[in-house]
Amino acid sequence: MTALILLAPLALGMGLLGLVLFLWTLRSGQYDDLDGAASRILFDDSERPKK
C-alpha cells in the first residue's frame, strides 16, 4: 500500500507528461504536414545563404 502511494502518482505523472507533450506537439502544428516533415530532414544546407 505504501509503495502504491509513491508509485501510482509517479506512473500517472509520467503519463500526464506524455499527454502534455502530445498536446504541445499538436498545438504547435507538428501533425499538419507529415509528408513534408519526412523529407525536410534530408535538407542539409542552411535555410538562408549568408549575405
Add this chain to the structure above:
Amino acid sequence: MTALARITPEVLRASTASCAHCNAPAHGARFCCAGCEAAHELVAGLGLDAFYHRRTTEAGQLRPDRLAPADVSAHAVVDGDGHRLSLMLSGLTCGACVWLVENALLREADITHARANLAARRLDIAWRGPAARGNDFAAVLARLGFRAAPWSAACLSAAEDAEGRALTRAFGIAAFGSMNVMLASVAVWAGTDMGEATRGFLHWLAALVALPVVAYAGMPFYRSAFCALRAGRLNMDMAVSLGVLATTAMSLSEALRNGPFTWFDGATALLALLLGGRVLDRAARRRARQSVAELLALQGGGVTRLDGTGGAAACAVDAVRAGDRLLVATGERLRLDGRAASATLLDTAATTGEALPRGFAAGVALPAGAVNLGAPFVLAVTAAAKDGSIAAMARLLEQGAAARGRYVSLADRAARIYVPVAHAVAFGTFLGWWLLAGVTWQEALVPAVAALIITCPCGLAIAVPAVQVVAVGALFRRGVLVTSPTALERLASADRVVLDKTGTLTLGQPELLGAHEPALLRRAAMLAHASRHPLARALLRACPDAPAATDAVEEPGQGVRAGDARIGNAAFCGARDDGQGMTLWFRADAGAAPVALRFADRLRDDADHAVAALGALGLRAELLSGDGARSVADAARAAGIGEWRAGVSPAEKAARMDALAAAGARPLMVGDGLNDAAALSRAHVSASMGDGTDLAQAAADIVLQGRAPLAALPGAVVAARRAQQIARQNIAMSLAYNLVAVPCAVLGLATPLIAAVVMATSSIAVILNALRAEAAP
C-alpha cells in the same frame, strides 16, 4: 524528327533525352520547351541545382505555363511593416519541391519567411515592403513551373485544421486515459488477494483519470447524438454515448460502494478506439477533399475592374456589383453575367456543351462560365456574383445536396434497428435482476450496464468506417477522389450510367486528324502561337516545338496573319468552306493553295472500354449532351452507347435524373460542365472529371483524376461494391460476437476483463476484414 519522337516516346524517356527541368521527353534536346530552359537557368543561377538530383515529380509536371500567373497581391495581409500571404501551390508534390520553393524565395532579399506545407500544398510567405511584391514572388514560382493561387476559403475548409485538430486532441486524451486506467484495472483483475482498502484506492484512482477523459473525449459523440436526437433520429453515436455515460455512472456507483470491479477501462478504451477510427476516416477523406480544393483554387482568381478614370485594378469576384465594368482578357473565363458592347467569340463548352466556339452579337447577354477566345472586351456586369446565374446554379446544387443528405447509410440503418434492441435488452436485464432476482438496484445495474457496453460497441461502430478508410485510400491512389461520406455506398448500388459528351466522353479538346508534312505543320503552328482559339491550341499540341512567329497578328473571329501567311477560317484564307466541321485553313503565302487542317473532338481512349466494362457490371449507359444531334450520334456509336439525346438543356438534364429516379433507377451521372452540375447534384451518385469546371466538381461525389479518368470508373464501382460487401460482413461479424457475449452479460457472468477481450477481438477482427477492401479489382 517530331514524327519519330511521337512513335517512340517510351524509348526516348528511358534514355537521357528527357528535359533537364521537367523530365518530359525532349526529343533529343536538353529542354522540352523555352519555359523549361528559363526555369533551369533560374534554378542554376540561384545555386539550387541539387533539386534535380532529389526531385521525384512526374514527368512534365513542372513545365512552366505560358499563361500569366494569377494576381495574388490583392490577397496579401498587412503584417507589421510588411505583408503576409498564403498561396495554394500546384505542382508541389515532393520534398525536393518544398526545398526548391522555399530556397528560391529566400534568395529574394525582402522575404522574411517562406514555408511550404507539402500535405496541404500550402505556401506561407511574409515580406517587408508593398503588397504588390506578392505578384513578383508568384511570378518566380510560375517560372519554376509551380502554379500559385490565393489560398481560398475552400482550401481552408478542406484542410479543416480546427475540427481535425480537436478530434486528434480528443483521441490523444482518450488514448492516454484508457492506458492509465488499465494501470488500476489490471491490478484489480489480477489482485485476487487484494485488501478492500487497496481495491477502493485503485477504484478511485481509475475514476480520477477516467472522469475527465469521459467528459472531454466523449464530446464529439455526445454532440452528434444530441443533434440526431433533436432531428428525431437514432444513430450509432447515440448508442456509444449512452453506453459510455451509463458505464461511467455505474462504475462510479461501484466505486462508492467498493464493489468487486469498476468498468472505467471499458468506457475509456471504447472512446479511444472509436476516436482513432474517426481520425483515420477523416484523414482519408481529407486528402481527397484537398485535392479537389486544389483543382478549384487554380480555376478561381480575381477579375479586372475598370474605374471611371480609365484605370484598371484587380479585385475579387465578390466585390463586383451590377453595373461595374470588367476587362475580360483573351483566354479569361467570364466569372459574372453581363453584356459586351462589341461582338465577341466565346467558348461555351462548359455552359452548354457545344464543342466549337460561337460568336455573340454586341449587347447580347453572355453566360458566366464561358471563355473569351476573341479580343479582350469590356463586360458590363448585369448581376453581382450572389445574384448571377452561377449562384442560382449553386443554390440548385444545395437543394440537391440536401436531398442527398437524407440518404441513410448502412451504418445508420443498422443503428436504427440495433440501438433500440440493445437498450431494451439492457433495461430488461436491469428489471429482471432487480425485481425477479431480488438484488439491490445498484447490483442490478452492473449486469445491465455490462450488457450495454458489450452490445453497443466497437465492432459495430468501427465496422463501416474501417472499410471506408481502406477503400477510399485505395481509390485515392488510383486517381479516384471520394469526397462524400456515403458516396461509396451509393456508387455500389448504381444501376445506370448517364454520361455527358463534351469533356466527359470526349477529351473536350480538338485533336489534329490525318498526317501532314512536318515542315508545313511547323509553319502553321508558328502562327497558331498568336491565338487562343481551341483549334490553334490543338495545332500547337500537335507540333509543340514550333517557335512563335514574331510578326503574327490575330484578327479575332477570323484567323492569324504573319506577312502573307495566313491561318484561320475558310474566307480568311481564300478557300471555299466545305462544311466539314472543325477545320483550320492554312495558306503558306499569297499564291499558295490553302491547305485544310481537320480536327475532331476525339473520344477518350478509354471511353468504349469503360462503357463496355460498366455494361458488364450491370450499368446500362446513356448519353445526354447539349451538343448537336450529329456529333452526339457519332460519339454514341463510337463509344457503343445505344441510348442518346442531343440538344439537352441543363434543366432537362436534371429533369432526366428525376425521371430516372421516379422510374426506380439509380443513375450514376458523369459530367464535367456547368450545364451538368444540376444533374450531378440530383443523380443517385455522381462523378466529375478532374479537369472539369469547379461547380461540377463541387456537385459531384467523386472526382476522377489522371490520364484515363473514365477507365477508373468501372474499377471504382467494383471497389465500392466490394467495400459494401465487406461492410455487411463486418456488421454480421460484430453481431455474431454479441450473440455469445450478450447472454453472458445478461446472466451476470461478464467481468470487465471479458468485456475488454470481446471489444478488442471484435475490433481487430473487423479491422482485419476491412483491410481486404484494399485489394485492386
